[in-house]
Every structure is written in C-alpha cells, then in structure tokens.
Amino acid sequence: MATVISNERLANGVYHLRVEGDYGGTMGQFYMLRAWGAYPLLSRPLSIHQVNDDGVEFLYHVVGEGTEIFAELTPGDPVQLEGPFGNGFPEVEGRIALIGGGIGIAPLYYCARQLPGSDVYLGFSREAFRTEAFRPLAAELTVDVGGLILDSVDFNRYDHIFVCGPQPMLQAAQMKGAAAGVDGRRPNVYLSLENRMACGIGACLVCSVSCVDGQRKACSDGPVFLAEEVVFHA
Amino acid sequence: MLNTLVNTTATIAGVHFKNPVVMASGTFGFGKEYGKLYDVSMLGGISGKGLTLQAKAGNPGIRVYETPSGLLNSVGLENPGVEAFLDKELPYWETLDTARIVNLGGNTLPDYVLGAELIQRDADQRAQAGRQAVDMIELNISCPNVKEGGIAFGVKTPAAREVVRAVRAATRLPLAVKLSPNAEDIAEMAEMCEAEGADAVSLINTISGMKIDVRRRRSVFNNLYAGLSGPAIKPVALRMVHQVAHRVSIPVIGMGGITSATDIIEFIMAGATVVQVGTYNFMNMRAGSTLVEELHQFMLEENISSLDEIRGIV
Ligand SMILES: Cc1cc2nc3c(=O)[nH]c(=O)nc-3n(C[C@H](O)[C@H](O)[C@H](O)COP(=O)(O)OP(=O)(O)OC[C@H]3O[C@@H](n4cnc5c(N)ncnc54)[C@H](O)[C@@H]3O)c2cc1C
Ligand SMILES: Cc1cc2nc3c(=O)[nH]c(=O)nc-3n(C[C@H](O)[C@H](O)[C@H](O)COP(=O)(O)O)c2cc1C
Ligand code: FES
Numbered sequence: 384m385a386t387v388i389s390n391e392r393l394a395n396g397v398y399h400l401r402v403e404g405d406y407g408g409t410m411g412q413f414y415m416l417r418a419w420g421a422y423p424l425l426s427r428p429l430s431i432h433q434v435n436d437d438g439v440e441f442l443y444h445v446v447g448e449g450t451e452i453f454a455e456l457t458p459g460d461p462v463q464l465e466g467p468f469g470n471g472f473p474e475v476e477g478r479i480a481l482i483g484g485g486i487g488i489a490p491l492y493y494c495a496r497q498l499p500g501s502d503v504y505l506g507f508s509r510e511a512f513r514t515e516a517f518r519p520l521a522a523e524l525t526v527d528v529g530g531l532i533l534d535s536v537d538f539n540r541y542d543h544i545f546v547c548g549p550q551p552m553l554q555a556a557q558m559k560g561a562a563a564g565v566d567g568r569r570p571n572v573y574l575s576l577e578n579r580m581a582c583g584i585g586a587c588l589v590c591s592v593s594c595v596d597g598q599r600k601a602c603s604d605g606p607v608f609l610a611e612e613v614v615f616h617a
Numbered sequence: 618m619l620n621t622l623v624n625t626t627a628t629i630a631g632v633h634f635k636n637p638v639v640m641a642s643g644t645f646g647f648g649k650e651y652g653k654l655y656d657v658s659m660l661g662g663i664s665g666k667g668l669t670l671q672a673k674a675g676n677p678g679i680r681v682y683e684t685p686s687g688l689l690n691s692v693g694l695e696n697p698g699v700e701a702f703l704d705k706e707l708p709y710w711e712t713l714d715t716a717r718i719v720n721l722g723g724n725t726l727p728d729y730v731l732g733a734e735l736i737q738r739d740a741d742q743r744a745q746a747g748r749q750a751v752d753m754i755e756l757n758i759s760c761p762n763v764k765e766g767g768i769a770f771g772v773k774t775p776a777a778r779e780v781v782r783a784v785r786a787a788t789r790l791p792l793a794v795k796l797s798p799n800a801e802d803i804a805e806m807a808e809m810c811e812a813e814g815a816d817a818v819s820l821i822n823t824i825s826g827m828k829i830d831v832r833r834r835r836s837v838f839n840n841l842y843a844g845l846s847g848p849a850i851k852p853v854a855l856r857m858v859h860q861v862a863h864r865v866s867i868p869v870i871g872m873g874g875i876t877s878a879t880d881i882i883e884f885i886m887a888g889a890t891v892v893q894v895g896t897y898n899f900m901n902m903r904a905g906s907t908l909v910e911e912l913h914q915f916m917l918e919e920n921i922s923s924l925d926e927i928r929g930i931v
Contacts, residue, residue, distance in 0.1 A: 421848070
C-alpha cells in the first residue's frame with residue numbers, strides 16, 4: 384500500500400498525483416493502480432511521470448469511473464500500486480524528439496529528464512498543462528494548442544522519436560516515420576500504446592497488439608513498440 | 618508458514634491438490650508471469666491458457682469491458698498452439714510443485730483429437746525420462762468467444778459426447794471436461810461426461826453476454842457477444858455446481874466469481890472438490906496467495922479441520 388503525497392489539479396480534468404513509497408521504474412514503464420476495493424473490478428494502468436527518492440508521480444486525465452475516484456484522492460489516502468511493468472522506452476543516443484499529445488505527455492516528462500537535450504513537442508486539443516516543467520529539460524520546446532503537433536516536427540532531423548498520444552496521432556506518426564529519411568537514414572520511431580488491460584503482466588491477452596510478426600502484448604512486450612512493427616486496425 | 622492443523626488437500630483421478638485453489642484458464646497465462654510475484658507452487662493447481670492445435674491470433678477490437686461486478690471478455694482463444702506450448706512452457710511446468718492442467722480447445726473434432734494425442738505423446742516421452750509436466754487435461758468445449766468449435770460443441774449433449782469420447786480415446790491422462798453455462802442442460806451434459814469416462818467436470822465457463830455502445834449504435838465487441846465472468850456470475854455458477862454435483866459421482870471443479878475464502882467454502886459446500894479462480898486475479902495480483910492464506914484462517918476460525926467435513930454438505 385502506498386500513500387498519496389499530493390493530488391494537484393493542473394487543468395480541466397487533468398491531475399498530477401504524487402505517491403510516497405519505494406517505487407522505481409524506467410521511462411515509459413507503467414503501474415497498475417487502484418484506490419478502491421473490489422469495484423471497479425480492474426486496476427488502471429498509468430505511466431510513470433517521474434520517479435524520485437520519495438516515490439513516484441503520475442499525470443492523468445479523468446475519463447471515467449476509475450480516474451474519477453483518483454481525482455478525489457487527498458494527501459494521506461492509501462492507493463495500491465503494482466509495478467513497474469512494461470518494457471519502457473529504450474536508452475538511446477543521438478538527436479532525439481519527444482512528441483506528446485494531450486495526456487500522452489505523461490511518460491515523456493520522465494524521458495525528458497533521462498534524455499536531456501532532446502527536442503520536446505507537446506500538443507493539446509484545448510488547454511495546455513505542465514508545459515513549463517519541460518522547458519528547462521528540453522533543447523527546444525514546441526507547444527501547440529488546437530492544431531496537429533506532428534505538423535511541427537521534421538522527422539528527418541532526428542535519429543530517435545518517442546511518441547505518446549491518442550491512436551490517430553500514433554498512426555500518423557507511423558506514416559510520417561515510414562516516409563522520412565535522408566541518405567538512407569531513417570529515424571527510429573517508438574510508439575507507446577494504450578490498450579485496455581486486465582492483468583497488466585502478460586497473462587490474460589486482453590491487451591493484444593497486432594504486429595507484423597504476429598500478436599504481442601501491450602503490457603509486457605510493450606507498451607513501447609517500434610512504429611513499423613505495429614499493424615493498426617481501423 | 619501456513620498452519621498445518623487444517624487439511625485442505627483433495628485428489629482427482631490420482632492427482633493431488635495441496636489445496637483447492639486452482640487458477641482458472643485464460644486468466645493466469647501459464648503461471649510464469651504470476652510466478653514473478655509469488656511462489657505459484659503454493660497453489661493447488663494451475664489451468665493454463667486455452668490451447669488449440671494451431672496458434673490462434675484471437676479476436677480484433679476491444680477485448681475486455683467492465684460491467685457492474687463482472688467482466689466481459691472477447692479474447693477469442695489467442696494462444697501459441699499445442700506444439701509451441703509443449704516446447705516453450707513445459708520446461709517451466711516441470712519445475713512446479715502444483716497440479717498442472719492443460720486446457721485444450723479446438724475448432725474441429727480432429728483438432729481436439731490431434732491436440733490430445735500430442736500432449737499424450739509428450740507425456741509418454743517425459744515419463745520415459747522420469748519426468749512429468751502435465752497432470753491433467755481440461756477439455757474446453759465451452760468457449761463462447763470463438764465462432765467454430767468452442768461453444769458449438771458445448772451446447773448440445775450429442776455434439777459434446779462425440780468430442781469427449783474421441784478425446785477420451787486419445788489420452789490416458791486424467792481428463793476433466795469444462796462445461797458451459799450456456800449448455801441446454803448442464804446436468805445432462807455432466808452425466809454424459811461421466812458416462813464417456815471423464816474423470817471430472819469443470820464448471821462454469823463464462824456466460825455469453827453483450828454490451829452496446831449507444832453513441833456508436835453497435836456492440837463494443839467486434840464479435841458482438843462476449844463472455845461474462847466475475848462476481849456477477851457467482852450465484853449462477855454455484856447453483857450449477859450444486860445441481861451437477863448431485864447428479865454425477867465424478868469430482869466437480871467449481872468456478873465463477875470467486876474472490877474470497879468464503880466464496881471457496883460456498884463452492885465446496887455446494888459439492889465442488891476443488892475450485893478455480895479467474896477474474897479475481899485482475900482485482901488482486903496476489904489472488905492465489907491471498908486466498909490460500911484466507912482459507913486456512915477461515916478453517917481455523919470455523920473449526921473445520923478438513924474440507925471433506927463440509928464438501929457437498931448443502
Ligand atoms: C500503459 C498505459 C499507460 C497509460 N498511462 C496513462 C497516463 O499516464 N495518464 C492517463 O491519464 N492515462 C493513461 N493511460 C490511460 C488510462 O489507463 C485510462 O485513461 C484509464 O484506465 C481510464 O480509466 P477510467 O476508469 O477513468 O475510465 P473508464 O472508461 O471507466 O474505464 C473502463 C475500462 O477501460 C479502460 N480504459 C479506458 N480508457 C482507456 C485508455 N485510454 N487506455 C487504456 N485503457 C482504458 C480502463 O482501464 C477500464 O478498464 C494509460 C494506459 C495504458 C495502457
Ligand atoms: C480473459 C479471460 C480469458 C479466458 N480464457 C479461457 C480459456 O482460454 N479457456 C477456458 O476454458 N476458459 C477461459 N476463461 C474462463 C475462465 O477460465 C473461467 O471459467 C471464468 O472466467 C469464470 O471464472 P471467474 O468468474 O473466476 O473468472 C477465460 C476467462 C477470462 C476472464
Ligand atoms: S493485460 Fe493481460 S496480457 Fe496484457
């Protein structure tokens with residue numbers, strides 16, 4: 384059992400949760416959280432926003448039953464955490480772009496801290512949040528509200544591109560990655576997928592991802608996949 | 618250490634269960650993942666992910682949806698196929714000290730038979746080398762999430778009889794048949810299994826259900842229907858276990874919505890020899906170890922020295 388340090392509202396329906404305890408993890412990994420007893424049945428996966436000495440932090444968007452309960456948490460409340468799970472983003476070197484869409488910026492903050500000097504692109508549909516936290520970490524920070532953040536990114540400029548956001552954005556990034564390349568050099572585009580999960584550890588196959596070489600599991604083979612591996616369905 | 622003053626053991630067709638807590642097929646993989654969280658050899662047994670002869674990709678689209686106290690799933694029997702399972706998973710199973718159950722599905726009758734034959738052949742080869750990795754086959758004729766096979770065999774007794782008979786002839790391993798709550802007459806189905814030489818019956822598999830997305834005006838599942846599990850189905854499961862246990866003399870493996878020691882006791886009182894736990898693994902990643910400990914505690918509190926004292930008492 385972990386304890387809530389703070390649960391700050393950042394924007395409409397967006398919260399920053401800090402939890403105390405001995406919790407680690409690498410960039411792109413996630414925890415399964417619950418702040419209730421039996422119901423809702425399933426725990427909710429949330430990406431690591433940051434890890435520090437006294438605990439772990441999350442950034443989440445209120446969308447339904449579970450995250451509504453998270454939003455009610457106050458300091459001192461207990462939460463259950465299991466993790467860290469998943470493969471996470473790879474440790475890479477070179478010219479790096481981090482691209483987040485909406486709440487997809489959550490795991491990228493930890494990436495920005497681990498990979499200082501990356502270019503960071505943050506896109507929001509209505510309201511920007513947490514962007515100032517990225518500024519000291521980024522070589523260049525681009526924020527867009529209401530447009531398509533991918534339009535701001537020249538894929539040819541990078542060796543590695545990390546993307547997290549809604550599925551249409553991931554699909555678009557996959558296409559841009561496939562079309563990019565100069566002198567035979569193409570960026571490695573990594574996508575963090577958000578499939579529904581039940582077990583979170585690779586046992587139940589509800590999070591299955593179609594990949595070019597067959598079915599993989601978002602929770603244990605991912606959530607991060609090389610863009611060209613993933614086969615998106617309509 | 619668990620208290621040894623209480624006896625939680627059971628035996629089915631010579632297979633020893635150190636306690637009645639068996640992990641249900643499809644919710645526990647082949648045990649390896651949960652083995653990183655706790656010692657799965659403390660469990661009574663493990664029923665592996667449902668296998669088919671050939672690997673299966675499962676269903677596209679959303680595969681899980683929560684309902685009040687239940688879970689709809691539409692995994693569609695994604696699995697690596699029998700041969701890949703024998704190659705890749707059994708070295709791990711050989712190291713486990715718990716009852717190891719292979720859950721076998723199929724698309725066609727020959728698929729079921731070939732699958733059973735491969736498992737038997739592997740068991741024979743291992744036995745020659747003094748090894749064992751599989752203790753029992755659980756024949757799944759009840760998956761509601763696949764169009765061919767699966768439940769098509771599990772609804773009508775004559776179709777089910779053909780499969781049970783053919784698989785019984787193909788293997789000497791202890792055989793449990795997993796029944797569907799969607800069967801026309803589940804007690805008749807169980808009697809058929811006993812008559813065909815099955816060593817046990819498992820019940821229940823998920824109940825066929827549905828969820829509609831009213832804004833998109835369609836089912837949330839590509840396959841239209843999905844299988845309901847979890848606490849929502851416990852009363853139905855318990856009734857069916859009770860019904861079947863009174864009609865057959867082979868052991869009943871009961872499951873459906875178990876999330877506590879008292880749930881386990883209910884199933885045992887209804888006549889189950891051991892139980893299986895599925896959806897609860899998603900509510901509590903340490904479900905197995907929690908339940909085994911709670912069960913010991915409950916038996917001490919209630920002065921139950923052996924589960925045999927209460928089995929079928931209702
Ligand atoms: C690996 C991973 C990391 C994630 N990281 C974050 C994060 O850092 N911040 C954040 O705000 N969200 C994140 N999500 C999405 C988050 O898990 C869902 O928004 C959340 O589970 C919704 O729960 P709910 O009860 O509020 O919604 P409900 O709609 O009531 O949930 C019903 C069910 O659907 C699932 N579900 C609903 N929406 C999603 C979704 N978008 N993705 C996956 N499952 C969903 C729920 O887990 C639950 O099982 C992540 C998802 C995954 C898979
Ligand atoms: C995600 C999921 C996958 C399942 N896959 C299988 C399977 O492959 N074979 C099988 O016989 N039963 C399968 N089942 C059914 C369970 O083994 C069990 O019969 C059912 O879930 C009822 O138990 P529960 O309420 O404890 O979950 C599956 C259930 C779930 C939730
Ligand atoms: S959530 Fe169970 S396998 Fe990924």
